[in-house]
Amino acid sequence: MSPNNPNRPHPLSQLFEAEFQRARDIIVGIHRPDTSLFFRSIYAKEPDKASLVPFLEVEHAATLTEDTERPPRLAHVEYDIVRLTEHEHIRSVVNLETEQVVSSDSAENLSKPSFTQPEFMLFQDVCLHADMFKEAMAEFTLPDGFSITIDPWPYGGPDELDSPRYMQGLVFARDSSHNNPDANHYAYPIPIIPVLDWVTKKLVRVDRLATGGAEDGLQPHPRSEAPKVLLERNKSADYVPELLDRPLRQDLKPIHISQPEGASFSVHSDGLVEWQKWRFRLSFTPREGAVLHDICYDNRPILYRLSYSELTVPYGDPRPPYHRKQAFDFGDGGAGRAANSLELGYDCLGAIYYLDSFIAAADGSPTPAKSVVCLHEQDNGILWKHTNYRTSRGVVARLRELVVQFVVTLANYEYIFAFKLDLAGGITIETRATGIMSVVPIDEGKSSRYGNVVAPGILAQNHQHIFAVRIDPAVDSYRTGDTQVVVEETHGRKMEPRTNPHGNYYEVQRRVVERAQWIDSEPRLNRILRLENSTKKNEFSGRNVGYKVVAPATQLMLADEESILAKRALFAKHDFWVTGYRDGEFWAAGEFTNQSREEKGGVGDMVARGDWFSSLEPDDGGTQGEAAQRAGHVVWSVFGFTHNPRVEDWPVMPVEIHQMHLRPADFFSSNPALDVPSARNNMSVLVPCCDNGVAKQESNVGAAQGDPLSHLQGTGPDASLQEAGANVK
């Protein structure tokens, strides 16, 4: 039996369709036939690290056989038992080999499960049929030919201590006069927010919204003084080409990116990806989207797991109920569930592999999620170059990247998440924010300190996007005790006759992270984190082999630390968190973010439990130390966009881009990309200077050959070298 036998998938593979179905059937089978079940998610439950590592070590030693012990194949199944007045939310683990339910628990009453697409889809219908909603809308007159469109939102952090499962919605009008379902309804916001009781499927209230300017206070206009006729001055804000308010530009000539010999990477059906000495396993979860496992270079492990963990979007408009505009796009809904099906020729260019996955339908059946991740190679400019100025010979290697990308749509907004591996052993984690801003109405002629008026009647509120990336290291070893995290800083030093007589000395300082903690960026000190193997030394430098984490400092959570917004997103307060590893602990803001009032089980709690990593017991009696030392570290990198909107962000915003980098630091014995050929791209062509009748300044350049100084200014290989053959350059 081959190690790739479909009956024994790789332990890190996402669920195959038959496994998905089996997991669903096992759960259905343990309930009475008349029980009403609502499935939320089904995905592979990853093996415990302790049980997987021995398998990985055998796998990488290329000694895998059918007898190799491997962890059982498990599925995580989350579902509700639907009852009239409450739904019981169950999380089960199913063993797909024994077909047994291994564990099952009922989530606490106060923890609200994340929403699924069928739930979001239901919201608009409920509103449109509700008397309470019709009454609220009766206050307004809409222009002819407009219809109502409602964007469901999570309820945010409730003011009440003990609120039922709620959902709220932002209400818009859509110009349906030209019968185009893609007319942009965000151009026409309506100042009400309906609130739904998720269990009873009834509206509990409709909040009215303040629409005034800076001087109008926090409360909505009294009903008697509020504008009755809405949207009169609003302008369409369409982005689909057939409705655009301007012609498409015709003068952008195509750039073709092609790989005539095919891609340099390969993907196996169990998720194994191989490219240029890199190998990793790719999976996809409903909450995280793409996840990279067991990332190795030249068969040396670097990371055990790499994923986006959370994203919170708090809004800065103080007028109630806008303080409840705070989404957790991973915890409240799920980035994987919201992933776009990508299309050839739009989202990635070149030779592209698309990963398919499955999402649980309400009845638990595997719904295909087609092309939710794309993999392709791209050229990112020069990787390294040196020109010998004495001979004018230059050698250039290009920076090729393998990009693993997925795009999520969260109602109005889009994120583009990408993991990029490169030829020099680097990993870049790139986040792009685009889509349509969440806007609200503002009275004609007014302006606001809470945001920017990006079009007549449209206030784009100030807000933040704060992300957490989870980095689970395995630096040149799967033995988690070998890894250490080091904070490195670079400090200037005062002039001093004995050690620094001319004042130019500066000092690189290291501090091993001894216990779980947060760490803030400090660009003035060039503070970075190093992930090192404390037992393996670089053969030349003698220093620990390692990778460094390089991330630009960004503004983090602005909300008052006493606010519910800040309390439910403690992770968003610091740039880095280093915590003790625990199996299944993937969530920076905790497992349950939907309608939370505080972060539970997130990085704050992980740090608070006092894990320590050194072999020495801390003075203050950390209790979890031994386990953490054995289990290793997890590093969480947090970064934010403070988005104070520009008019240019309307109606669909150009991408804001953030990049962070993992770069080898004494992991290799030299530049690992030194063997990348300096190959000439033969498709490149010259663009001529385009006007005639003018003295060309280049006319005399040919004369350079005879000039004794000409070799000083150029990289051109001289004739004798060029004749030496194809591999000279």
Add this chain to the structure above:
Amino acid sequence: MSPNNPNRPHPLSQLFEAEFQRARDIIVGIHRPDTSLFFRSIYAKEPDKASLVPFLEVEHAATLTEDTERPPRLAHVEYDIVRLTEHEHIRSVVNLETEQVVSSDSAENLSKPSFTQPEFMLFQDVCLHADMFKEAMAEFTLPDGFSITIDPWPYGGPDELDSPRYMQGLVFARDSSHNNPDANHYAYPIPIIPVLDWVTKKLVRVDRLATGGAEDGLQPHPRSEAPKVLLERNKSADYVPELLDRPLRQDLKPIHISQPEGASFSVHSDGLVEWQKWRFRLSFTPREGAVLHDICYDNRPILYRLSYSELTVPYGDPRPPYHRKQAFDFGDGGAGRAANSLELGYDCLGAIYYLDSFIAAADGSPTPAKSVVCLHEQDNGILWKHTNYRTSRGVVARLRELVVQFVVTLANYEYIFAFKLDLAGGITIETRATGIMSVVPIDEGKSSRYGNVVAPGILAQNHQHIFAVRIDPAVDSYRTGDTQVVVEETHGRKMEPRTNPHGNYYEVQRRVVERAQWIDSEPRLNRILRLENSTKKNEFSGRNVGYKVVAPATQLMLADEESILAKRALFAKHDFWVTGYRDGEFWAAGEFTNQSREEKGGVGDMVARGDWFSSLEPDDGGTQGEAAQRAGHVVWSVFGFTHNPRVEDWPVMPVEIHQMHLRPADFFSSNPALDVPSARNNMSVLVPCCDNGVAKQESNVGAAQGDPLSHLQGTGPDASLQEAGANVK
């Protein structure tokens, strides 16, 4: 006569060959025939802003005629009058129309001119023939078949108050046994530094270098105790493919980037570049390399001039004379003079225009500098996307950039400088550092706190690269008094019942820069600079039209502020400087950096003169205020790489990349890229999953069509939309 008539070049065009020659001839003509002249540089002297602006206004109004008054065509000529014991350094301005010398001055004795390539080339020969050098080398035995190679360096900041013109050199051995002139000599450093008196062309001394470890103090080993046989354990560090210590990788399949319909941009012989609503004028100077002038979008000016201004590289090794390892790569030598001649298919891909220029030979004749700048378009991923989750229809535009790139080689090291204009009105200024680190010898088996041992016997010292970019704004107007610079910060606010009851409010604060000053980055406050036109408002937001400067915070000068290294590079102490505009004031560290002991005429002095920008006179009697208010602002953006070397940076380092951005902020009335077609790239192909015999998880994906939920997960346009025609997507 056309405005493009070659006899009347555009005032911002670089010198045509005939003009260059004329400038040289005019200077030669004013000296007696027996005067020995050594030319340093000849380039177009840009018109004063006050005289150019009226011309630009007429040009952009498309009302240019042959009668339009235009500033005189001038050349800047720098040369030495060579005398036996001293060289007089002259800077002249020549009127190319009247053929008169307009101005001429003799630089101060203490200001050393920047070096030219002929001077650098002379250094090795002088050393090899000098007895003093031979004596110093006699201390060592080199391996058989090795010869000496010397890299000339500027002398850095001298210890002596009044030193003559010096040049120093780093000495290496080159393995010449295989007769390959591109064998990498940096693998074999020799611990001496010869110092040349530039006027007498004689060595004044040879400094011996410390080669010990952390414990060995700052002084070189006494001659009696120093290792005599060098380089025994050193390893070759070759990067040219025929000498590489490993085979080139064969499995990187080509990526072809082609533009079958040609480029979307056009370049005119007078430097005008037009691309996608952008237009600017491109020139090239021996000190700055590529310079962009009069950058406009849709005929609205944004920047008057954009350029790199300076770069200093101080080393952190306190052992004398390493404190004098501090290059100013623009001021000491010149980035333009050091620019590579770029080659088709290596440095840029696609359809490429190469700009040629001229550099002054020693006799003043125009030496062609071929292909010193490349222009090309590139695809940089997704520019904007939105998917309507109700219809599954996604619209995607790609981020096309026009890249203006040049690459400079400074002995061992390379920089890749690029200005990138994009479809959304943004300008990215990207800097890549690559090449070979400047390394020194270290005794066998030792390590050092001053750097990293990247190969046996090779210490790569800790150092910094600190850059200054000069931004001369003209925001929607050439009237400099209209521009204002605003510091914008975003502040969290405490919870407070009346204005911030839930604690989520945050405040965007603005401060107009009233007088010349430095400004430091503060990521925690999201501090950015805005360049605004105070007289023009965005039609929707009512705010000043503007651009924002977004640059990540980086570590700046670490050397003690009392050190010569810090004093001669005051610019490197702060992230931003805002100064009052003066014609010809292009240099962040002053005009003369070579062998300087303090920054003169740099941003520090510009701030110290007390320019103020508001119409109100400051209390403390700023004296230059009126002029500055009329003349406008210059913004200098400073950023650094602290380079504590990795073993992976050897022998040629993978690029370190820094980007800063200028982004429109209420400059336009909506996303300016909304009219970019969402065109499918037809060259994209599918990569299949590559192993067989395994149950394909994608096998059932076709079933999605029948699934009522399938439209929730995808962006695929549904069939009816696809049939609607080519411009649907």
